Amino acid sequence: MNELLTQAQSFDMPNTAFMLLCSSLVMLMTPGLAFFYGGLVSKKSIVTIMFQSFVSMGWVAILWFIVGYSLSFGPTTNGIIGDPTAYFMLNNIKPDTMYTGNTGGIPILVHFVYQMMFAIITPALVTGAFANRVNFIPYLIFLTFWTLFVYCPFVHMIWSSDGILNQWGVVDFAGGIVVHATAGLAALASAIYVGRRVLIKDKSHNIPFVALGAGLLWFGWYGFNAGSELQVNPITVSAFITTDIAAAFAAITWMIIEIIHVGKPKLVGILTGAVAGLATITPASGYVSIQSAAIIGIIASLVCYFAVLIVRRYLDDALDVFGVHGIGGMVGSILVGVFAATLWNHTGPSGLLESGSFVQIGKQLVAVAIAATWSFIFTIVLLWSINKITPVRVNQDQEGTIDDTIFGENAYE
Numbered sequence: 001m002n003e004l005l006t007q008a009q010s011f012d013m014p015n016t017a018f019m020l021l022c023s024s025l026v027m028l029m030t031p032g033l034a035f036f037y038g039g040l041v042s043k044k045s046i047v048t049i050m051f052q053s054f055v056s057m058g059w060v061a062i063l064w065f066i067v068g069y070s071l072s073f074g075p076t077t078n079g080i081i082g083d084p085t086a087y088f089m090l091n092n093i094k095p096d097t098m099y100t101g102n103t104g105g106i107p108i109l110v111h112f113v114y115q116m117m118f119a120i121i122t123p124a125l126v127t128g129a130f131a132n133r134v135n136f137i138p139y140l141i142f143l144t145f146w147t148l149f150v151y152c153p154f155v156h157m158i159w160s161s162d163g164i165l166n167q168w169g170v171v172d173f174a175g176g177i178v179v180h181a182t183a184g185l186a187a188l189a190s191a192i193y194v195g196r197r198v199l200i201k202d203k204s205h206n207i208p209f210v211a212l213g214a215g216l217l218w219f220g221w222y223g224f225n226a227g228s229e230l231q232v233n234p235i236t237v238s239a240f241i242t243t244d245i246a247a248a249f250a251a252i253t254w255m256i257i258e259i260i261h262v263g264k265p266k267l268v269g270i271l272t273g274a275v276a277g278l279a280t281i282t283p284a285s286g287y288v289s290i291q292s293a294a295i296i297g298i299i300a301s302l303v304c305y306f307a308v309l310i311v312r313r314y315l316d317d318a319l320d321v322f323g324v325h326g327i328g329g330m331v332g333s334i335l336v337g338v339f340a341a342t343l344w345n346h347t348g349p350s351g352l353l354e355s356g357s358f359v360q361i362g363k364q365l366v367a368v369a370i371a372a373t374w375s376f377i378f379t380i381v382l383l384w385s386i387n388k389i390t391p392v393r394v395n396q397d398q399e400g401t402i403d404d405t406i407f408g409e410n411a412y413e
Contacts, residue, residue: 001373010098010103010105011096011098011105011106011107012105012106012231015104015105015106015185015230015231015232016105016106016229018103018120018231018232018236019106019110019111019114019227019230019231020110020113020331021223022114022222022223022224022226022227023110023113023114023116023117023223023227024119024223025221025222025223025224025227026114026117026118026220026224026227027057027117027120027220028216028219028220029098029117029216029217029220029221029224029276030054030056030117030119030120030121030217030267030362031216031218032212032213032214032215032219032220033053033121033125033213033217034049034050034054034124034212034213035036035050035210035212035213035216036209036210036212036213036216036217036271036275037050037127037131037213037290037319038050038051038206038213039130039204039205039206039207039210039211039212039213039269040128040131040139040204040205040318040319041131041132041204041205041318041319041401042132042205042208043205043206043411044092044131044400044402044403044404045131045399045402045403045411045413046205046232046403046411046413047187047403047407047409047410048131048132048136048402048403048406048407049127049128049131051128051136051407052124052139053124055096055140055143056121056123056124056143057120057122058115058367059122059143059144059294060119060120060138060143060147061116061286062146063118063144063147063304064112064115064116064119064120065089065090065121065365066088066089067084067088067141067148068116068119068147068148068151068152069087069112069115069116069358070082070083070084070085070086070087070088071084071152071153071156071158072087072115072119072152072155072156072159072160072385073087073101073111073115073155073160074086074087075162076156076160076162076163078164079156079157079162079163079164079165079167080153080156080157080163080164081152081153081162081287082152082156083104087112089296090109090112093108093109093112095107095109096346097109098286099111099163100196101230101298102230102231104230104231105231105233106230106231107391108212111230114227114230115155117153118155118175118178118179118224119147119151119152121179122147122151122153122175122178122179122182122183123142123143123146123147123183123186124209125179125183125184125187125321125325126146126179126186126187126190126321127139127185128187128317128318128319128320128321129186129187129188129190129194129317129318129319129321129322130190130191130194130318130413131318131319132197132318132399132402133194133195133196133318133324133393133394133399133402133404134194134288134392134393134394135390135391135392135393135394136404136407137405138383138386138387138390138391138392139391141386141389142382142386145382146186146194146378146379146382149378149382150182150186150215150374150375150378150379151178153369153374154177154178154182154374155178155242158170158171158172158177158178158367160176163195164401165367165370166306167208168363169349169360169387170332170348170363170366170367171283171287171336171340171348171360171364171365172283172336172367173225173228173239173282173283173284173285173286173287173336174224174225174228174239174282174283174285174286175224175228175282175283175329175407176279176282176283176284176328176330176332176333177283177329177330177367177368177371178201178282178338178371179282179329179371180279180282180283180325180326180328180329180330180332181326181329181330181333181368181371181375181395182371182372182375183321183325183326183329183375184321184322184324184326184327184328184329184330185322185326185371185372185375185376186375186378186379187317187321187322187325187326188311188317188321188322188326188376189375189376189377189379189380189383190379191315191316191317191318191322191385192315192380192404193379193380193384193392193394194383194392194393195316196315197316197318197356197399198396198397198399199399199400200316204268207267207268210267210271211267211271214271214274214275216233217278218247218275218278219276221243221247221278221282222240222243222244224243224282225239225240225242225243225281225282225285225286226239226240226243226285227277228285228286229286234312235286235345236342237287238285238286238289238290238344238345239285239286241290241293242281242286242288242289242290242292242293243278243281243282243285243293244279244296245280245293245297245298246278246280246281246285246293246294246296246300247274247275247277247281247289247297247298248274248277249277249293249294249297249301250273250274250276250277250278250280250297250298250300250301251271251274251277251301252270252273253271253275253297253298253300253301253302254269254270254273254274254276254301254304254305255269255270255273255274256302258305259303267324268370272308272320272324272367273300273301273304273305275324275325276300276301276304276305276324276328277296277297277300277301277328279300279324279325279329279332280296280297280299280300280328280331280332280335280384281296281297281300281306281332282295282329282332282337283329283333283336283350284296284330284332284335284339284340286344286348287336287339287340287341287344287345287348288336288339288340288341288344288351289339289341289343289344292339292341295338295339296332296335299331299335300328300331300332300354302326303328303331304323304324304328304331305325306402307322307323307327308320308323308324310323311323326372327370328370330368333364333367333368334361334364334365335361336349336351336360336364337349337351337352337358337359337360337361337362337364337365338351338352338353338361339353340360341353341354342354350401374380
């Protein structure tokens with residue numbers, strides 16, 4: 001097993017402590033997402049959307065423990081998926097079994113739990129697209145098969161050392177392709193398949209919840225991006241700072257655009273802009289300069305703001321998952337090929353501005369296209385298949401009371 005080394009003397013205590021902290025930060029992002037989405041939906045569906053996030057914290061963790069980590073980081077023969085028996089239920093893993101994917105000196109259990117937090121939040125992102133409309137059992141089936149057949153293969157192809165896209169030179173520092181592009185295209189496919197809500201309410205029912213959720217997401221994103229270096233070094237520091245700078249520039253850019261477009265700044269708008277900036281910088285955070293991060297943040301809001309407006313004309317992506325996460329992740333992944341600089345990461349690629357070559361842009365474009373196409377097609381086929389077994393969508397007359405109908409619970413009596 002190429003990721004294993006049973007030499008306890010290589011253990012690095014500071015890096016291990018740092019990665020456990022980053023794992024906790026990324027874990028906090030899923031409750032943050034629950035509050036962010038919960039505040040955006042109606043009073044009668046907040047329990048449902050928050051339940052969908054929290055059930056992912058339980059069920060995806062179990063899937064990751066049983067086979068997900070093996071599929072993602074196990075040894076491969078084809079570069080597309082890992083051996084499902086390699087780390088099945090963490091067999092043959094001991095406390096002093098070390099992860100050798102880098103020089104950080106962390107136990108493989110730390111890598112396991114850090115990556116598990118990524119696996120948990122990724123399918124939870126999709127739920128914002130079909131808010132108010134999907135039955136619970138179909139969601140659980142979707143959660144299972146999408147995680148195993150979309151998320152895990154792209155983790156392996158891009159983040160595993162023997163993955164086919166990794167070997168080809170595609171880079172994704174913290175999940176622009178693996179997380180945001182795949183989830184965003186699944187959201188687009190879900191919105192198309194499930195169809196529009198009967199009653200669309202554009203106003204958020206609890207803006208303080210949205211602010212709380214966005215704050216938790218922003219805070220957790222430091223672990224999401226800086227932690228993806230898997231050790232503490234100068235790249236970790238730059239990834240931390242590029243994350244914040246991109247989010248800040250994106251938030252203020254979104255606010256300015258909204259003032260020009262609708263005449264008033266909106267709190268939900270500035271928070272959405274920050275999330276767009278965070279999603280867009282994610283794939284580039286460890287490869288670009290701080291100045292480039294500021295430009296990426298501005299681009300993020302310019303592109304995502306108008307993407308959201310266009311999508312809303314034609315589809316009911318209820319919480320703008322495709323426009324923010326999907327578009328942001330894809331744009332950021334392509335911009336790696338423009339702004340990546342070996343001065344900031346000597347192990348990373350050299351982008352267009354540094355090398356004058358379009359090669360890395362081409363590689364990033366191909367990877368984005370493959371991820372987007374597979375996630376979109378698989379999601380449509382999966383939802384269609386589930387619907388043959390049990391109805392995916394709730395009855396239209398139940399949409400207004402979905403919390404009470406499915407769970408017998410209400411957030412507000």
